[in-house]
Amino acid sequence: MRKKIAAGNWKMNNTPEASVALVADLKNLAEKEGIGNATVILCTPFPYLLPLKNVLGNSPIQLGAQDCSAHDWGAYTGEVSAAMLKSMDIPYVII
Known part of the structure; x- marks a missing residue:
């Protein structure tokens, strides 16, 4: 049987407070x-x-990032590397 995955992209919605409540x-x-x-x-x-x-x-609900940089490190303002996500124990990312 295939594994069922339901992933939702939050986009650029909600405030931090509203997100925590939801x-x-x-x-x-x-x-x-x-x-x-x-x-x-x-x-x-x-x-x-x-x-x-x-x-x-x-919780059984997992978190994922919306994007990750193609670069491991460097002067890439606003970028988030896969290593950064891994260090935060975020196992999923939309590429």
């Missing part, structure tokens, strides 16, 4: 209703990743 509600719903054998991934703006990771804790 993800807390999603976490509670996932814990109450379950998500079966699916992998559920929320791909949020980079500044929201750590606050939302703290909200999710050991």
Whole structure:
């Protein structure tokens, strides 16, 4: 059987506070209703990743980044490298 993945791209929406409230509600719903054998991934703006990771804790909902740089490091203003995401324990990214 194929693995089921449901991933949502957050785009450039919500404030940090509204995002935390929404993800807390999603976490509670996932814990109450379950998500079966699916992998559920929320791909949020980079500044929201750590606050939302703290909200999710050991929830079955996973986080992903919306983008990642083709460069490992360097003078690339605004870019986020795969190594940065890995150091934050963010396992998914939209490429």
